[in-house]
Structures are given as structure tokens and as C-alpha cells.
Amino acid sequence: MVLRLLATGLTGPEIARQLFVSVNTLRTHTKHIFTKLGVNTRRAAVLRGAELGLLQPPRGPGG
Numbered sequence: 001m002v003l004r005l006l007a008t009g010l011t012g013p014e015i016a017r018q019l020f021v022s023v024n025t026l027r028t029h030t031k032h033i034f035t036k037l038g039v040n041t042r043r044a045a046v047l048r049g050a051e052l053g054l055l056q057p058p059r060g061p062g063g
Contacts, residue, residue, distance in 0.1 A: 002029045007046045007055055 005015045016026040034040060037048040049055050 002026065003033055003045060003049045003054055006030070006033075006042050007049070 001019065002015070005018060010018070012026055012030075013023055016023045019026065021029075030042075030045075033045055037045050037052075039045045039048050046055070
């Protein structure tokens, strides 16, 4: 979910509010995503996530 929200262009505080977490918690999640994807920026994370098919909408039940 964090990666999908990073792709929307929302600011860190806006994403944190949507997820009901602190900005520091969001930063921690973002750093972990960067590490797992081997990137250093939001833009690179979004591009890499798209390449890997991680930004596709979630499937509904039975889909």
C-alpha cells in the first residue's frame, strides 16, 4: 500500500495521514521498500515497482 501511495505524488505527511501512521513510521516503511527494490528515490521505487507488477490494483475476492 505504501508503494502505491508513493506513486500518487502525495507528500509524506499526506500518505502518513491516509495510513493512520506517523511520518517517522512512513519513513521507516519507505526505507525498507527502497532497500528491497534496490533504489534510493521515490521515483525509482515507483518505476521499479511498476516493472515488477507491484502497482497493479489488488484483486477482489474470487478474482
